[in-house]
Amino acid sequence: AQKVTQAQTEISVVEKEDVTLDCVYETRDTTYYLFWYKQPPSGELVFLIRRNSFDEQNEISGRYSWNFQKSTSSFNFTITASQVVDSAVYFCALSEARNGGFKTIFGAGTRLFVKA
Amino acid sequence: DTGVSQDPRHKITKRGQNVTFRCDPISEHNRLYWYRQTLGQGPEFLTYFQNEAQLEKSRLLSDRFSAERPKGSFSTLEIQRTEQGDSAMYLCASSLNSNNSPLHFGNGTRLTVT
Numbered sequence: 329a330q331k332v333t334q335a336q337t338e339i340s341v342v343e344k345e346d347v348t349l350d351c352v353y354e355t356r357d358t359t360y361y362l363f364w365y366k367q368p369p370s371g372e373l374v375f376l377i378r379r380n381s382f383d384e385q386n387e388i389s390g391r392y393s394w395n396f397q398k399s400t401s402s403f404n405f406t407i408t409a410s411q412v413v414d415s416a417v418y419f420c421a422l423s424e425a426r427n428g429g430f431k432t433i434f435g436a437g438t439r440l441f442v443k444a
Numbered sequence: 445d446t447g448v449s450q451d452p453r454h455k456i457t458k459r460g461q462n463v464t465f466r467c468d469p470i471s472e473h474n475r476l477y478w479y480r481q482t483l484g485q486g487p488e489f490l491t492y493f494q495n496e497a498q499l500e501k502s503r504l505l506s507d508r509f510s511a512e513r514p515k516g517s518f519s520t521l522e523i524q525r526t527e528q529g530d531s532a533m534y535l536c537a538s539s540l541n542s543n544n545s546p547l548h549f550g551n552g553t554r555l556t557v558t
Contacts, residue, residue, distance in 0.1 A: 349488075357508060373487070373535070375546035419486050423544070425538045427499040431545055434486035 330355055332422050341410050349405045349438045351420030357381075362396065362430070368416040375381075375404040377423040379403060380393045410442045414418035446470075448550035450536050456556045457526055464522045465553045469538030474521050479535040480513055482503060487535055493519060494541065526557045 331354040341347045353362065364376040377387065379396050387394050391411075395404045408416055417439045423432040449468040457463050469476050475494050479487035490509065491501040495516035501509075508526075513519040523530055533554050537547035 332486075352553070353549050363546060365547075373534075373537075373547075373549040378544050378546055380511075380544055386472065421547075425543070427498075429492060429499045430495045430499060430545075431492060432477070432547060433489055434479075436484075436486045 330422055330424055330431070331359055332420050332433055334435035334438050336438045337436070338439045338441065340421070340443065342443050343412060344409050346406060346408050347410050347442075348432050349418050349420075349440070351403045351419070351435060353403065353422045355401075355422060355424055357424045359425065360385075363421040363423065364403075364405050365419045365421060365434075366416045367419065367437070371418070376405075380423050395425065401444070407440075409444065410440075412442050412444050415440055415442045448536055448538050450534075450550035450553050452553055454554045456558065459526055459528060459557055461526055462480055462522065462524045463526060463555065464520055465534055465536075465555075467519045467521070467536030467538075467543065467550060469511075469536070470548055471517075471519070472540070473538035474541035474547070475539045476518070477537040477539075478512055478519070478521050479537065480532045481532075481552070490521070490534075492552050523555075526532070526555075528557045531555055531557045 333352045360381045362379045391408045393406045417437045419437045420435045451466045477492040478490040493513040508524045533552040535552045537549045539545040
């Protein structure tokens with residue numbers, strides 16, 4: 329069964345702190361894709377990063393970095409030197425082949441507050 | 445590329461009425477998805493299309509919900525005999541027809557059932 333768990337409901341940090349958002353997934357497929365999306369207060373979900381199940385190489389993009397570990401079924405997201413503009417809800421998502429297409433499900437999200 | 449467009453932005457209806465929402469995906473995107481989001485929750489999968497074919501509908505979805513994508517372009521989501529529990533944000537997303545394509549979301553339609 330597909331499942332995405334984001335155990336952290338809310339995180340509050342002070343600007344310039346580093347913060348890690350956790351994501352644990354469940355799947356029976358060997359081929360799948362993982363994503364992180366950001367939903368700012370304006371409401372529209374925005375894609376941040378994707379990973380396929382065969383690529384465990386971690387990635388860094390500016391202040392963002394991602395740690396994918398198949399052994400623990402985790403795909404964690406770290407923001408370094410957080411800024412107030414990072415305040416948003418962050419969703420982890422899992423995409424698997426279903427019925428000729430790809431179905432994506434989301435975790436419940438982690439709300440990040442970055443205080444000045 | 446004007447992005448994913450949803451109409452209306454807000455809909456207030458009385459319990460028992462039918463409502464229909466429209467989604468216009470990004471023009472070259474073959475896949476179209478409908479999700480529902482309530483306060484404090486992640487998007488909940490409702491259904492998705494590849495071109496005009498509806499590939500899956502959530503088992504959580506009652507028969508009061510139906511979606512169409514008649515020509516593989518825009519899509520409509522209809523809710524019949526609305527209930528207060530249907531109040532939510534209804535999100536539409538589209539993507540290219542490749543396995544790792546991310547979803548591009550619209551701004552959503554907020555439904556309030558009174």
